[in-house]
Amino acid sequence: MIINHPLLGPRDAAEFVYLGDASLMNRPEWKGEEASDEQTEKTLDAYHDYLYIRENKAGEHKELWYHEQGDRSWLIVTRNTITHGISKVELARDIAVANQAKGESKK
Amino acid sequence: MRYSALRVIKEALTGHKGWEPVWRSPEPKKHYDVIIVGGGGHGLATAHYLANQYGINNVAVLEKGWIGGGNVGRNTTIIRSNYLLPENEPFYEYSMKLWEGLEQDTNYNSMVSQRGILNLYHSDGQRDAFVRRGNGMLMAGSDAEILDQDGVRELYPFLDFENARFPIKGGLLHKRGGTVRHDAVAWGYARGADSKGVDIIQNCEVTGFDIKDGVCTGVKTTKGDIGANKIAVCVAGSSSRVMAQAGMNLPIESQVLQAFVTEGLKPVLPGVVTFGAGHFYVSQSDKGGLVFGGDLDGYNSYAQRGNLPVVEDVCEGGIAIMPAIGRVKLLRSWGGIMDMSMDGSPFIDRTHIKGLYFNGGWCYGGFKATPASGMCYAHLLATDTPHEFAKGFKLDRFRRGGMIDEKGVGAQPNLH
Ligand SMILES: Cc1cc2nc3c(=O)[nH]c(=O)nc-3n(C[C@H](O)[C@H](O)[C@H](O)COP(=O)(O)OP(=O)(O)OC[C@H]3O[C@@H](n4cnc5c(N)ncnc54)[C@H](O)[C@@H]3O)c2cc1C
Numbered sequence: 351m352i353i354n355h356p357l358l359g360p361r362d363a364a365e366f367v368y369l370g371d372a373s374l375m376n377r378p379e380w381k382g383e384e385a386s387d388e389q390t391e392k393t394l395d396a397y398h399d400y401l402y403i404r405e406n407k408a409g410e411h412k413e414l415w416y417h418e419q420g421d422r423s424w425l426i427v428t429r430n431t432i433t434h435g436i437s438k439v440e441l442a443r444d445i446a447v448a449n450q451a452k453g454e455s456k457k
Numbered sequence: 458m459r460y461s462a463l464r465v466i467k468e469a470l471t472g473h474k475g476w477e478p479v480w481r482s483p484e485p486k487k488h489y490d491v492i493i494v495g496g497g498g499h500g501l502a503t504a505h506y507l508a509n510q511y512g513i514n515n516v517a518v519l520e521k522g523w524i525g526g527g528n529v530g531r532n533t534t535i536i537r538s539n540y541l542l543p544e545n546e547p548f549y550e551y552s553m554k555l556w557e558g559l560e561q562d563t564n565y566n567s568m569v570s571q572r573g574i575l576n577l578y579h580s581d582g583q584r585d586a587f588v589r590r591g592n593g594m595l596m597a598g599s600d601a602e603i604l605d606q607d608g609v610r611e612l613y614p615f616l617d618f619e620n621a622r623f624p625i626k627g628g629l630l631h632k633r634g635g636t637v638r639h640d641a642v643a644w645g646y647a648r649g650a651d652s653k654g655v656d657i658i659q660n661c662e663v664t665g666f667d668i669k670d671g672v673c674t675g676v677k678t679t680k681g682d683i684g685a686n687k688i689a690v691c692v693a694g695s696s697s698r699v700m701a702q703a704g705m706n707l708p709i710e711s712q713v714l715q716a717f718v719t720e721g722l723k724p725v726l727p728g729v730v731t732f733g734a735g736h737f738y739v740s741q742s743d744k745g746g747l748v749f750g751g752d753l754d755g756y757n758s759y760a761q762r763g764n765l766p767v768v769e770d771v772c773e774g775g776i777a778i779m780p781a782i783g784r785v786k787l788l789r790s791w792g793g794i795m796d797m798s799m800d801g802s803p804f805i806d807r808t809h810i811k812g813l814y815f816n817g818g819w820c821y822g823g824f825k826a827t828p829a830s831g832m833c834y835a836h837l838l839a840t841d842t843p844h845e846f847a848k849g850f851k852l853d854r855f856r857r858g859g860m861i862d863e864k865g866v867g868a869q870p871n872l873h
Contacts, residue, residue: 351764364766368756368871370710394856401868402708402799402855406697408759431711431757434764 353427354439358420365419371404372412372426375446408432414442460564479644480651485658485683489517491838492676492685494663494699495692496520498529498639498824499816501646501657502831503691503838505563508653510832511839516655517685518647519678521662525643528693529824531761531793533716533750535729535740536825537574537634538599541590544849544861545802546597548829551846553599553633555828565645567637568743573728574634575604575612577778579623583733587629594631602630613730615781623734623777634729636740642827666703666813673703673813687838689814694759694794696817703813708799708855710870713758714750714821715767717790719782721745730778737774746788749775753795753821755871763792795821801873802861805833805843805850814838815852820873 351363378396381389408431415425424442429435458464458477468475491507493500496518508514518524538553540546555562556569578584584603591601605627606618618625647657658680665677666688675684692699694711726741739749751771754763768790776783798804798818803826805816816834819826833844843850849861855868866872 362766363756363764370757370870398856399706403706404697404708404710405701405706406710406757408698408711411757413757429756431759434758434760 351429351434351436353415353425353436355417355420355423355425356439356441357423358417361417361420363415365417366415366425367418369414369416372414372442373405374400374414375442375449376400410437460566480647480657483656483658485517485519485656485661485678485680488675488684489656490515490685491687491689492516492683493518494676494688494690495527495695496524496643496647496657496659497527497691497693498642498646498827499693499819499830499834500689500691501643501650502827503689503816503834504650504655504657504831505646506832506835507838508650508655509562511835513839514654516650517683518650518655518657519661519663519676519683520657520659521679523659524647524657525640528793528795529643529827530640531716531791532639532821532824533738533740533748534636534639534824535574535634535738536569536637537631538597538825539574539576539590539594539601539629539631539634541593541863542861543593543597545863546593546599548833548846548850549825550594550597550599551832552826552829555832556637556825557633559642559645559828563645563649565641565648567641567645569635569637571633571635572740574631574731575609575628575728576631576731577609577616577625577628577733579626579734581626584627591629600631600633602632604628604630612727615725616730616778617780620777623732625778636729636742637824638743639824642824646831663699664702668703668810668813671809672811685812687812687814689816689834689838691816691834693796693817693819693823696796696815698759700815703808703810705808705810707815707817708852709818710757710797711759711794712756712797712871713754713760713763713792714795715754715763715771715790715792716748716750717768717771718742718746718748718788719785720788722747722785725781732774732778735770735774735777737771737778739775739779747782747785753797753871754792759794761792761794795819797870797873799855799868799870800860800862801864801866801870803830803850804852805830805837805847806852807837807841808852
């Protein structure tokens with residue numbers, strides 16, 4: 351597989367380390383100091399799902415790849431798990447910053 | 458029809474006209490006591506033991522393709538009982554004991570060959586880890602023997618002992634481990650189940666579940682709706698796809714594992730050998746081909762084929778311990794979809810939906826588990842209580858902190 355790095359151009363996937371589903375970027379909020387038992391249970395459920403449960407889609411899949419043998423950037427690759435065809439590659443940083451900005455504007 | 462030496466002679470003398478199909482091809486009934494989704498090794502073993510051990514034979518196995526076309530017919534056929542953790546090793550030892558009696562039980566030649574497995578070690582630390590593992594195996598009633606370099610030389614004199622980077626210092630020998638003719642396992646179990654009245658229905662894909670008020674009462678299939686009291690899903694690499702139809706997400710990622718076979722050679726390799734410094738394992742099939750494999754490709758995949766970096770890595774591993782195979786030609790390679798779980802261990806459990814059961818998460822080690830998986834799943838279906846050797850294989854174990862992580866690498870499926 352060839353990953354078209356947004357900064358470095360086409361690179362062999364063997365240069366990268368695969369982490370998994372891009373939803374791993376969306377870590378849930380930890381419970382507050384004064385959380386009730388109910389809130390604690392909820393937080394633990396959210397963490398359980400975040401850490402262990404995967405949609406594991408057949409088809410288009412957004413996933414995290416780390417360019418360890420290159421510029422050490424994290425990429426979000428949109429790849430079809432049935433054909434291995436890659437349709438989009440983005441810098442994870444750009445997405446994280448954009449998400450943060452969205453979160454800030456909501457507050 | 459029972460198979461026997463006498464029968465073979467009789468058929469030989471009468472022009473082989475008396476052989477019958479190994480199983481029937483019935484049309485599905487409207488309703489069964491138990492429907493098993495997936496006609497792989499585990500599904501067929503479950504049906505066999507349900508009918509033969511638990512007296513439940515109003516059972517259908519629904520297979521979307523043909524039986525034996527999934528991982529049960531794609532793996533490198535290694536069976537072993539050399540796990541470490543107390544939730545795993547008694548289960549795999551039980552499986553080994555069932556393998557030892559399989560051919561008598563199913564009256565089918567599955568070519569169970571206990572030719573021994575040797576895990577090589579290359580450093581003192583690795584030796585110590587193998588001593589610990591060997592003790593764990595002995596405690597569960599399995600067999601284990603630590604060999605020093607001379608011991609390994611006696612068995613496999615042609616290995617590259619003086620390799621500059623990874624000299625071979627010795628190995629952990631598990632004599633009862635070995636190989637089994639993989640698709641004969643599927644056929645033998647199919648025959649065993651069919652002979653007791655189980656319907657094996659091929660080209661019948663499950664496309665949905667009938668679930669109402671938290672109770673599952675049947676499945677939708679490409680051959681129409683079929684009702685059942687209990688529905689047992691057992692679809693290995695397709696686990697997430699099938700369970701999504703019941704609205705469930707699982708602690709599983711599907712990834713591709715490749716395997717390779719060379720041209721046929723004269724007998725060179727008496728047992729199974731694994732490299733301890735890279736990932737490579739090899740045995741020789743009865744046809745003479747070297748059958749080998751290594752790491753997962755390492756990313757989510759539902760394509761039953763992998764990529765070239767793994768081909769290179771696996772072949773390098775092979776050359777590192779067996780330089781003699783350098784000129785052997787590779788004949789074929791293929792891939793299968795692994796249901797990689799978050800701790801590398803499987804699930805045999807009920808779901809929160811009444812009547813719906815799940816068996817999966819076998820990673821790349823489910824072939825050896827086939828008999829015990831079938832027996833434990835049949836036990837669960839028949840009694841609604843977990844089998845004593847499958848108590849740890851629960852779906853909620855991550856929430857309770859009950860992970861069974863042999864490698865200790867955490868929730869990273871491509872590292873298990
Ligand atoms: C290359 C490779 C090497 C391996 N080597 C080893 C080894 O040496 N030792 C070992 O112990 N294990 C090994 N394994 C793992 C082992 O093969 C699997 O863990 C095991 O076979 C999985 O169980 P199964 O036989 O029931 O799966 P499968 O044979 O895959 O059965 C699942 C079945 O479900 C069917 N199915 C899927 N969706 C549906 C649907 N919607 N409706 C109906 N049917 C459906 C599929 O068609 C398939 O036939 C290897 C696997 C691979 C790919």
